[in-house]
Amino acid sequence: MKVVVIGCTHAGTSAVKSILANHPDAQVTVYERNDNISFLSCGIALYVGGVVRDPAGLFYSNPKELSSLGANVKMEHDVINVDTVNKTVTAKDLHTSQSETVSYDKLVMTTGSWPIIPSIDGIDHNNILLCKNYNQANVIIEQAKHAKNVTIVGAGYIGIELVEAFVESGKKVTLIDGLNNVLSKYLDTRFSQILERELVQRGVKLVLGETVTAFEADQHGAVNRVITPNQQLSTDLVIMCIGFKPSTELLKGKVDMLPNGAIEVNAYMQTSNPDIFAAGDSTVVHYNPSDTSSYIPLATNAVRQGLLIGYNLTEHKLAYRGTQGTSGLYLFGWKIGSTGVTYANAKSYQLDVESAYLEDNYRPEFMPTTEKVFMELVYEKGTHRIVGAQLMSKYDITQSVNTLSLAIQNKMTVEDLALTDFFFQPHFNRPWNYLNLLAQAALKQISASK
Incomplete structure (x- = not known):
């Protein structure tokens, strides 16, 4: 069986390993246009900020490893055509x-x-740069050496992490986003406002609710001014972080896609052409909160989907469980986690929801120290099914977001979470875990509304 893999970052690397593990006799050829594979782009800000000194640690595989497993790896090869009729x-x-x-x-x-x-x-x-791969990370680091004023366009995770990296390295930073709050895709307003205050206290200039209308350059062609409808901002360096689009031109018109070009797949990672599989940022995911197909480019989704290709290459063996878009962030000491929908974006998924908010200490006050946890639970009206949650604290509560992700995946209700069995030990939590208390706050809200 001849298998051709086009592209080898997270999904591709995972798929190659899984295919060779499950089908050791397969002849696997890999085409990758870059000179490296498996780069963890989520580590770019850490690399830019000097937290990660050796970028080699941001690669978890390499062509040599895949070759040793039996793949024919062809680096710096650009696929220019896919003939799905003749299968070439x-x-x-x-x-x-x-x-x-x-x-x-x-x-x-x-x-x-x-x-x-x-x-x-x-x-x-x-000096207007992108932030996606290893080579771009190196360009950002080099250009930043000569920049005093850095402008980040886009207040998502990558943009926010770069803001922190540049602030920590002594740069003057401006953050621009067309929406009114930072991280609006992941956090409701009460959480983003806490972070916005933190950013302002750190000297960041926030330009929210405005889009960039033009860039101006000096006599050498280097950007020196960012123009918005209301402001003209001096800058030495601009990094664009406004989102991603799937790279699927090779299969346009040949398999079913969403309007944005993301390839549609079934639960076994097959496209509308059963001999073509797809995974990762080029592909849709099944979004469990709304039970719909969505485009959510995350490395975690990519590696899971890639793994499934190896299992399902010749027959349906292991189905995709879907995703909640679960993510975590560290920003100036804040530990932040979100999963599922926010209260604000639930309507875009045709969900009718309510949300419960609670602030509480993560462990008893009689302990020498404790930290406040800010929490929100988003649940469906009528069914009380949990469809989203957000947690934020100076204490590391991010693993609790994984617990809430599992609750959404398994269609748990507010009532289920209110009484879920969690251990008690004063070093770690209260007799009622803060997740129990959050769900109980939602129950009180539900009772009060009747």
Whole structure:
């Protein structure tokens, strides 16, 4: 069985390993246009900020490892055509410009995503950078050496993490986002406002609710001014972090896709063409809170989907369990976790919800120290099914978000969580765990509304 894998970051690396483990006789050919694989882009801010000194630690695999497992790995090869009728792939060697065409029995599309580049006047000026891969991370580090004023466009996770990295390294930082709050995809307003106050106290200039309309450059072509409808902001360096789009042009019109180009797959990672599998940032995921297909580019989703391809390559063996889009963030000492929908974005998923909010200490006050935990539980009206949650504290409560993710995946209700069995030990928690208390606050809210 001939298997061709196009793209080898998280989903591709996971798929190759899983295919070779489950089908040791498969002839696996991998095409990757970059000179590296498996780079953890979530570590870029740590690398930029100097927390990670050796970037080698941000790679969890390499071409040599995949070759040792039996794959034919072709680095710096750009696939230029996929013929789904004759089942062939044509790739060009980026060093020699020579092309080759190989046949396949099964095709794996793990081509990932690319940063969204908006159509803004001056977007091509020097020192306007993207933040996605290892090479881009190195460019950011090099350019930042000569920059005093750094502008981040986009207040999602990557943008916020870069803000922290540049603040810690002594830069003057401006953060711009078209929405009115930072991290609005992950956090409701009461949480984002706490972080916004923190950012302002750290000297960050927040420009929220405004979009960039133009970039201006100096006589050398380097960006020196960012223009919004209400402001003109001086800058030495701009990093665009406004989101990602799936890289799926090779299969356009050949398999079913969402309007944004994300490839639709079934629970076994098959596309509408049963001999073509897809995983990772190029692919939709099943979003459990709303029971719909969504585009949620996360490394965690990618590695799970890639693993499933190996299991299901020749027959349906292991189905995808879906995702809650669970994520965590560390920002200036705050530990933040979110899973599922927020109260604000639930309507976009056609969910009719309520939310309960609670602040409480994570362990008893008689202990020498404790920390306040800020919590929100989002639940469906009528059924009381849990569909989202957010936690934030100076104490590390992020693993509790994994607990809430599991609650959403298993369709647990507010009543279930209110009485779930959690241990008690004063070093760690209260007789009622703070998750119990959060659900009980929701129960009181439900009773009061009747």
